[in-house]
Structure formats: C-alpha cells, structure tokens
Amino acid sequence: MEVTFKDVSLSYDGSREILHHLNFTIPEGTLVSILGPSGCGKSTTLMMISGLLAPTSGKIFFGDKDVTKQDALARKVGMVFQNYALYPHLTVLENIMFPLKMAKVKKPERKKRALELAKLVHVEDQINKKPGALSGGQQQRVAIARALAKEPSLLLLDEPLSNLDARLRIEMREEIRRIQQETGVTTIFVTHDQDEALHISDHIMVLNNGDMQQFSSAETLYDNPSNLFVAKFIGEPVINTLEISDFQGELDQHVPADILKNAVSVGIRPEALQDHDSGSDTIATIETTVKEFEKYGREKNAQLDFHGKKLLTTEIENNLEKDQKLTLYLQKSGFYLFDQDGKRIFGGDQDAK
Amino acid sequence: MLNEKPTLKSTGKAFLYLLPMLLITVTFNIYPIIKSFMMSFYTKYDFFTDKVSKIGWDNFTYIFNDPDFHIAVKNTLIFVVGVVPLTVIISLVIALLLNRIKWLSGLFRTVYFLPFVTSTVAIAQVWHWIYNSDYGLLNYFLSLFGVNPISWLESPKYAMLSLIIMSIWKNLGFNIVLFLVGLNNINERYYQAAKIDGANSWHQFTNVTLPLLSPITFLVTINGVIGSFKAFDQIFALFNGNPGPSKSALTIVYYLYQKFYTEWKYGIAAASGVVLFFMILLVTVIQLSYSKKHVHY
Amino acid sequence: MKVKIAMVLRYVILILGGIIMLMPFLWMLSTSLKTQPETVKIPPIWIPKQLQFSNYIDAFKAAPFAQYFLNSVFVTTVTTVGQLFTSILAAFAFSRLNFYGKNIIFVIFLGTMMVPVEMLIIPNFVTLSKLHLVNTYAALIVPWLASFFTVFTLRQNFQSVPDQLYYAAKIDGASDWHYLWHVLVPISKSTITAVTVLQVIGSWNSFMWPLIVTNSENLRTLPVGLQAFTGDAGTNYAQLMAASTFVILPMVILYLFLQKYIIAGISKTGLKG
Numbered sequence: 001m002e003v004t005f006k007d008v009s010l011s012y013d014g015s016r017e018i019l020h021h022l023n024f025t026i027p028e029g030t031l032v033s034i035l036g037p038s039g040c041g042k043s044t045t046l047m048m049i050s051g052l053l054a055p056t057s058g059k060i061f062f063g064d065k066d067v068t069k070q071d072a073l074a075r076k077v078g079m080v081f082q083n084y085a086l087y088p089h090l091t092v093l094e095n096i097m098f099p100l101k102m103a104k105v106k107k108p109e110r111k112k113r114a115l116e117l118a119k120l121v122h123v124e125d126q127i128n129k130k131p132g133a134l135s136g137g138q139q140q141r142v143a144i145a146r147a148l149a150k151e152p153s154l155l156l157l158d159e160p161l162s163n164l165d166a167r168l169r170i171e172m173r174e175e176i177r178r179i180q181q182e183t184g185v186t187t188i189f190v191t192h193d194q195d196e197a198l199h200i201s202d203h204i205m206v207l208n209n210g211d212m213q214q215f216s217s218a219e220t221l222y223d224n225p226s227n228l229f230v231a232k233f234i235g236e237p238v239i240n241t242l243e244i245s246d247f248q249g250e251l252d253q254h255v256p257a258d259i260l261k262n263a264v265s266v267g268i269r270p271e272a273l274q275d276h277d278s279g280s281d282t283i284a285t286i287e288t289t290v291k292e293f294e295k296y297g298r299e300k301n302a303q304l305d306f307h308g309k310k311l312l313t314t315e316i317e318n319n320l321e322k323d324q325k326l327t328l329y330l331q332k333s334g335f336y337l338f339d340q341d342g343k344r345i346f347g348g349d350q351d352a353k
Numbered sequence: 354m355l356n357e358k359p360t361l362k363s364t365g366k367a368f369l370y371l372l373p374m375l376l377i378t379v380t381f382n383i384y385p386i387i388k389s390f391m392m393s394f395y396t397k398y399d400f401f402t403d404k405v406s407k408i409g410w411d412n413f414t415y416i417f418n419d420p421d422f423h424i425a426v427k428n429t430l431i432f433v434v435g436v437v438p439l440t441v442i443i444s445l446v447i448a449l450l451l452n453r454i455k456w457l458s459g460l461f462r463t464v465y466f467l468p469f470v471t472s473t474v475a476i477a478q479v480w481h482w483i484y485n486s487d488y489g490l491l492n493y494f495l496s497l498f499g500v501n502p503i504s505w506l507e508s509p510k511y512a513m514l515s516l517i518i519m520s521i522w523k524n525l526g527f528n529i530v531l532f533l534v535g536l537n538n539i540n541e542r543y544y545q546a547a548k549i550d551g552a553n554s555w556h557q558f559t560n561v562t563l564p565l566l567s568p569i570t571f572l573v574t575i576n577g578v579i580g581s582f583k584a585f586d587q588i589f590a591l592f593n594g595n596p597g598p599s600k601s602a603l604t605i606v607y608y609l610y611q612k613f614y615t616e617w618k619y620g621i622a623a624a625s626g627v628v629l630f631f632m633i634l635l636v637t638v639i640q641l642s643y644s645k646k647h648v649h650y
Numbered sequence: 651m652k653v654k655i656a657m658v659l660r661y662v663i664l665i666l667g668g669i670i671m672l673m674p675f676l677w678m679l680s681t682s683l684k685t686q687p688e689t690v691k692i693p694p695i696w697i698p699k700q701l702q703f704s705n706y707i708d709a710f711k712a713a714p715f716a717q718y719f720l721n722s723v724f725v726t727t728v729t730t731v732g733q734l735f736t737s738i739l740a741a742f743a744f745s746r747l748n749f750y751g752k753n754i755i756f757v758i759f760l761g762t763m764m765v766p767v768e769m770l771i772i773p774n775f776v777t778l779s780k781l782h783l784v785n786t787y788a789a790l791i792v793p794w795l796a797s798f799f800t801v802f803t804l805r806q807n808f809q810s811v812p813d814q815l816y817y818a819a820k821i822d823g824a825s826d827w828h829y830l831w832h833v834l835v836p837i838s839k840s841t842i843t844a845v846t847v848l849q850v851i852g853s854w855n856s857f858m859w860p861l862i863v864t865n866s867e868n869l870r871t872l873p874v875g876l877q878a879f880t881g882d883a884g885t886n887y888a889q890l891m892a893a894s895t896f897v898i899l900p901m902v903i904l905y906l907f908l909q910k911y912i913i914a915g916i917s918k919t920g921l922k923g
Binding site: 357358359360363364366367368370371373374375376377378380381382383384385386388389392400403447450451453454457461462463464465466467468470471472473474475476478479480481482483485487488490493522525526527530531534579582583585586589590593594606609610613614619622623626627629630633634637 | 657660661663664667668670671672673674675677678681689690691692693694735736737739740742743747748749750751752755758759762764765766767768769770771772773774775776777779780792793795796798801826851854855857858861862872873874876877880881887890891893894897898901902904905906909912913916917
C-alpha cells in the first residue's frame, strides 16, 4: 500500500509542535526506514501512519483513500513495537492468532495461518511457550508474525532491534529484509541507527526536530546530502565540518564566486582527503600538519591540523610522522558547501534529492 | 485515537462503562451522604411519607445534651486509645521478629493473620466463652497465678478492656502484613551503609528502620483509628446485643444504631453520624498534617 | 553465642504469640466437640473423651443454619461478581478513556471513600423502604454492587499495564471492549483475585447491614443467624461453638488456599480493614 502524507503537522496541547508540515509518499512494496536522532518525531510519525495518533492538521492517504479520520482499528496495519508488546498471558501461537480472533476468523483457519507464520519467522518449535520464556530475538520474531497475521497492507516496525544485542541485531535485520521480500508487504521501519537503515532499506527518510530532512536511497543520502544535518548524521567516521572562514583562499579558484559568497559551512568526507593526487577528481589542495597518525591493519587514519582546525582523513598511502607537513588533495566527490540555512549549495549532484 | 480530546461521543461511550457503577454509587453512596447531612436537621420527620415538617439544630442540641452520647464519645475515644497504639507496637514487634527469621516464618504469618478472615460475630462468641467468669479459659489461666475470677463481660470496669483485647487480637495480622511489606521495601544497602558507619542494631533500628517505615506506621495508625471509631459488630456480638454492662461499651456507632433501629429517631441518629464523620475527618486532618512533618516518604 | 540466644528468643516470643493467636480457635474446636458437663469442667480439658460431632447436628437442628449458609453463599456470590463487573468497567473508563468530567468525578469519588459507611445506613434504609425492598435479598445485595474502593484499586493496577499492549491490541483489531476482556482482565488476574477474595471475606462476615435490613428468619445470613442463635442456645456452649466453627470455617479454608492473593492484595491496597 502506498502511503502519502500531505502537509501533516502534529502538536500536543495545541502548542508544542512535534512534527512540521510533513510531505512524502512511500511507494508500495518497498522497505522504508525513518531515521533520526531520538526525539526527532520518527516514532510519532509511525504512530500517525498506524492510526494510533491523529494529526493536528494535514491529510494521510493509503493509496487514493483518505484515512486521516480512521483509527488504528480501521486502517488494518501490522505493527511491531520496541518492547514487542506481546500478550504475556497468551502462548506464542495464541499471540499470533489474536488479530485473527479479533477479525472473527474461524478457529481451525486461524490456527493454520498462525502456524504458517510461525514457520515463516522460524518460531514453529516455540508455539506453546509464553512470551516470558522466550529470548529477545524470539519475541521479536513472534511480534513480527503477529503483525503479519491479518495480512496487513502495511507493516510498521518501531525501533524493533534496539533491545537486542549486537549480533542478534544483525541477524534480525537480515530476517526482516528476508520476510519483507518474501511477503512483499510495504514496510516502514523506524530506527536511530544509520547502519540498520542503510543496510535494509530501499529508501531512507531522515527526520530531525520534526522536519523531514531528506527522503532518498541510502546512496543518495551519502553522496548527495541535501543539507548539513544529513551530511553529519550519515557516514562513519563523521564528515569533517569547517567554517568557510577557516579557508584562506584555497577554494577561490575552484568554486564559482557567487556560490562561495553564500557558503557558510564546509563538509569534507574523511575519504575525500588524500595524500596523493588521483587526478581529475581533485578540486583543490590544502596544506596541513600531522597531529596524529594511527595504523591498524590495513586502515590508516590521520588527524591533521588545518589553520588551527582538526581534520580527519582515512585515505593515507604513506606512513606519516607527527608534526610533519602534508599536502592534501581535496576530492570533489566528498566535498560540500552549505549556506547559512545548512542547505547544500555546492558538491555532489545538484539535481539529486 | 490516543491524542484525541474528549468529545461528546467519547464521553458518551465512557459513561456506558461507568453507568452500572454510577447507578449504584450515586443511589447508595453519594445521595445518602447528602441526605444524612440533611436528615440531621430534620426535627419533625415522617419516615413513612418522607415528609419533613420542621428543620433546625434541635437534633444536635439534643445529642450534645444527651448523657448517653457523652458516654458514647468517651467510650469511643477510650477504645481508640486502647486499641491503636498497642496494635501498632505489637504488630511492629512481631513483624520485625518475623522479618529476622527464615524457618517457619510463613507458618507464623498464616497463624497471626488468621483472626482477620474470621467473622467478628462468630469469633466474638468464642471470646464470650473465653471471658466466661465461671468456666472461661481466661479466668482459669489467671487462677493459676492466684488471680480471683473476674467478671469480664458483666462488670462495667472490665467490659471495655475485654473489648479492647479482642479487637487487638483480631486486627494484629492485618497490620503485621502491612509492616512486613514496609520492611521488605527497605533496601538492604541502607543497613550495610549504617553498619559501615558503625551503627549497632539499636541505632540501625532507630536511624534506618523506623524512619523508613514511617509511611507504613502512618497508614496502620490511620487505618486503626478510623476502624476503631466505627466499632460496632464486635460490641453487639460480644455483649449479645447490648452496649456492655451499664453502657460501658456504648460507642458512637452503637448509639447511632440504637437511635435509628430501636428508637426510630432518624434525625438524632443522622446527627450522631454527622458528628462521627467530622470526628474522623478531624483526626485524619491532624494526622495528615503531623505526617507532613514526621513521615519520610 | 549472642546471635544464637537472640534467635532462640525470637522463636520463643513468636511461638508464645502464635499460641495466643490460635488459642481461641483451638478452644472453639475443642468446646464444640465436648459434652455439656465437659464444657464446664475445671481445670478445662482440651481433648474431649469422646468427640461429640452430634453437637454440630444438634446446632443444625436447633436453627436453620443450612438456610443461613445458602443465603450467605448466594449474597456473597452475587455481591462479589456484581461488584467486580461494575468495578472493572468503571476502572477501565478511568484508566483508559477520555471523557468530560473525568477528573472531577474521580476526585468526588475519592472524597466519598472518607465517609464512614455507618453514616449512610439511615438514608439507605429509607431509600430501600421507599423501593419496597427492605427484607428482601435485593436489600442485602444491591447497595454493595459497586465499591469505589475496588474501582480505585483496579484502576491503579490497570494503569500499570504498559501502554504498548493497548496500542498493540488496537493494531490487532481489538475494540476497547475486547481489549478489556481479552487482554487487560487476564493480565490483571492476580489483583482481581486479590480484590475478589477480600470482597468475599468482607461480604461473608458483614453484620450490621444484614442485621438492619432483614427481619425474617429465612433471609438471615450466617453472622446474623448465629447472633440470633446465641439467644436460643443460652449456655449450651458446645452447640454455640459448633455453630461458630461452621461460620468461620469456610473463610479459613478460603484463606488457607488463597493466602498468597490475600496477602498480596493487602500489600497492594493497604486500605481495606
């Protein structure tokens, strides 16, 4: 099911606005992540899609149908909660059957479908246990099976992996991807972990302070961040950020003067600072001093001083000495300029969104 | 939806859920509260037609000048003072002891709590028999120590004491359970900290246990006071439908019962109920303000 | 050594106290099985030569205890079930639903909990006579079909259930009604059991109200019937103790089986007494 938000805002108590004028369309059959720091409004957005929360203004569409006034009961979505929210008094099988029972599906039929789902999520050997007797990962699987039980048009997952340990998290995110592809259900996944989002989603929506920052594929987010927030939020290690005033003419020849005039912040990905000239992609050179050099395995990192500001680079070929002078070649592919509102005005693909 | 403001529709739905409860409580709790205040001012009242022909302060004047009511208030206060402090102290001691033992502590708790679940009327018959001056168990025990037989229930001197003993016995278990809950809630770390600070067990008790237990002590006290103010069943049963020899166990609620049920003086009975209400209110307010200063939540 | 003495001392005090607590029960049982001459023997005997179970049969014949028992069972059952039903619905509304006047109503009801029930007996009696219900089963039952104390206890418990379960139930297609009965009530089983047991005990033992609103013998509950019987039994203590045992025993059995819930209930609410 395609989900469309048209100018949706939400405020509590009529004053504190949580979400501001959201506009987006989630295409049918895709897996979309809503990514952002805690408190950015991502779970709230999910709750509005589910019908648990009503927007203060704006409209929500499922396909062509306006569902703004419908509650969760009528919208028929499946949802997995952060703490799984399994019914503690019911067995695994009864938990999966619960939505079918509410939909008045006949008992033999509901048992059959619940067993199929238990198989799909690989908990068929646990069906008679109570949730309390399951591990976190197993509870997660049951919660997904329950959410899928009524064949929802939408599957919503609210930080589903945050209560799992690191290894299980990776396993479960692959599972979610597999289940989504097997069932083809449009899936919306809320997370604060960029790694999770980048690995499993077709599209990522970045939210901050209740505003949508960017909604695109993982690659586009990285290569063409639409603003400084996205550039800083996506990428590990974090992008180097400088003020335009930190530069003393190094950029003058290379960036059109009318753009440079409006630029306030500069973002340089650590891999876009090379100690060797790779040719055509280089747009400028800067002179730096080595402050720290670390080498583990194949990785070489250097902390550099550039006009009193720190820079990090991961693209070092030669071993460096502390306090050594070093010329760096700035690569165009990871170099961005942002205006005073944080909007990207130079670098990347200007047409990409 | 969750963030929706109440609407007429949601209010209507909620009231369907509330309706059965409201129907009963409004008829049998809310309305009668108002009605008993009003009735206390009915000085000429025909119960059969529910007609009030005169209202005024006469009922209150009457009870304030009625020697029986004075006795009732005095006895109620004696009963409260006799029951509450002893109950609090004994149940605290038993709870502390129970808290310090492992073996058989469950059995002891069961035994001490048992009186609470029993019918006051039935157990009062048993106590009536224990208090029997000729063949009763109590006088027999006392005779072993050379005490002459006491007319527990027939002598005005001892009637109130008999009542107090039985009441303490019956309510001990309930308060022990509350104290045990309170003791369990005290974090072991406070004791460890106190030990490290060199406190002996008495200091631990006065500096850790008692202050941290004060909310429960407060609860037990206020429960006890309110419950004792309303004493009736045990008196009726222990003295076989009398307020004790020469009214020695006449309490406010018993007075209310007599005026209402045997003398059909509704207005006077209602007035005594109102007095009872204000006495309980007063005690509660005093205790609350005291607790603000001395109870450590 | 000092520690050991303290431990022994604790047990000595607790055992002595325990004996005092149990004494009336043992004395009751013992007397109920004695012959008339044995009851007045000095020094008292604890174990009768021959157990006189006939005392129980005689007491049963002397007064309609079977009828009293059935009345008590009936009144207690209907009161408890009815009160539970009205309280669960109301507690749900207070804990989950949005409606106008919610806080005001709640505060008013909290206030009414301060008022002694004894004060309400007179107007309630008047109301029931106007409805021609005095001296009927309805008079014994109807006024107790709702208790704000139970509503309050259940509401506290309902509010402690995580919100996410409510959301999950909504997503799963459960209406409020279904959520209440399929999720909330089963989850709150232990609290509901606790208030139920406390209510059964209270209802079974209640005395003043049944005494006032009934006067025909066939409507008496056990405590009222027993009180009436004391007049008839006179000094036949064996029979009186047999009858008392009969009144006390059901609640003692209930207590021994459901002890865990009663204790938990008191720990949670702490107010009923």
